[in-house]
Amino acid sequence: xxxxxxxxxxxxxxxxxxxxxxxxxxxxxxxxxxxxxxxxxxxxxxxxxxxxxxxxxxxxxxxxxxxxxxxxxxxxxxxxxxxxxxxxxxxxxxxxxxxxxxxxxxxxxxxxxxxxxxxx
Amino acid sequence: xxxxxxxxxxxxxxxxxxxxxxxxxxxxxxxxxxxxxxxxxxxxxxxxxxxxxxxxxxxxxxxxxxxxxxxxxxxxxxxxxxxxxxxxxxxxxxxxxxxxxxxxxxxxxxxxxxxxxxxxxxxxxxxxxxxxxxxxxxxxxxxxxxxxxxxxxxxxxxxxxx
Numbered sequence: 185x186x187x188x189x190x191x192x193x194x195x196x197x198x199x200x201x202x203x204x205x206x207x208x209x210x211x212x213x214x215x216x217x218x219x220x221x222x223x224x225x226x227x228x229x230x231x232x233x234x235x236x237x238x239x240x241x242x243x244x245x246x247x248x249x250x251x252x253x254x255x256x257x258x259x260x261x262x263x264x265x266x267x268x269x270x271x272x273x274x275x276x277x278x279x280x281x282x283x284x285x286x287x288x289x290x291x292x293x294x295x296x297x298x299x300x301x302x303x304x
Numbered sequence: 305x306x307x308x309x310x311x312x313x314x315x316x317x318x319x320x321x322x323x324x325x326x327x328x329x330x331x332x333x334x335x336x337x338x339x340x341x342x343x344x345x346x347x348x349x350x351x352x353x354x355x356x357x358x359x360x361x362x363x364x365x366x367x368x369x370x371x372x373x374x375x376x377x378x379x380x381x382x383x384x385x386x387x388x389x390x391x392x393x394x395x396x397x398x399x400x401x402x403x404x405x406x407x408x409x410x411x412x413x414x415x416x417x418x419x420x421x422x423x424x425x426x427x428x429x430x431x432x433x434x435x436x437x438x439x440x441x442x443x444x445x446x447x448x449x450x451x452x453x454x455x456x457x458x459x460x461x462x463x464x465x466x
């Protein structure tokens with residue numbers, strides 16, 4: 185992915201059913217994507233609509249990749265010398281991951297629901 | 305009549321700036337050029353420097369001694385396209401943060417509980433190629449409790465009668 189992405193791994197879930205794991209990864213990934221789409225700065229909507237979730241598998245197991253192919257996705261997430269906070273530098277993936285993280289951990293442990301965009 | 309309890313959380317970003325500006329290893333590399341965001345019209349000669357940006361509060365624990373758990377992006381800028389210079393600043397920042405003992409006073413009002421760093425890798429400026437390494441720092445901190453009198457036990461948590 186040429187833009188920016190974060191990987192959500194399922195290794196610590198303790199789940200052995202690959203189907204159940206994939207389902208939970210998909211729900212967790214969708215929760216992060218939904219929150220990121222709420223947080224991202226919208227001008228044309230191109231970046232917002234490009235944020236996607238891919239379910240992938242490597243030698244460590246399945247994981248969800250959340251990100252965007254849009255070239256400027258990275259700069260909006262981490263800023264530049266000119267794009268400072270509030271002026272083009274508007275992090276959206278890391279805050280979304282952080283906001284959804286606790287709910288995902290609870291969900292993977294069977295103790296709760298994944299939040300779907302509730303601001304913290 | 306109702307009683308409202310106010311709980312004050314620490315300004316972790318500001319406290320981190322103060323802490324870094326007073327750290328000998330950081331000062332040796334960037335003097336006091338640790339900023340909350342890139343200053344406007346920053347001269348090219350005023351590098352290397354570190355800029356901080358609060359990416360977002362990770363979580364808060366609203367107990368009697370409120371804790372804040374925040375993610376702060378630290379950009380380590382080198383002089384011009386000098387990647388090695390930016391890397392020096394990054395390495396010093398990581399070393400300083402990873403070796404910060406629990407209980408460290410970051411500034412007069414903020415006590416660190418712990419910090420973890422995650423290197424975001426090399427991300428030069430897309431406009432002019434200026435060298436930059438990004439480091440994400442997770443910091444847990446509390447607002448400091450001062451005083452010895454019975455009313456000063458938790459001066460950061462006070463009650464007001466409305």
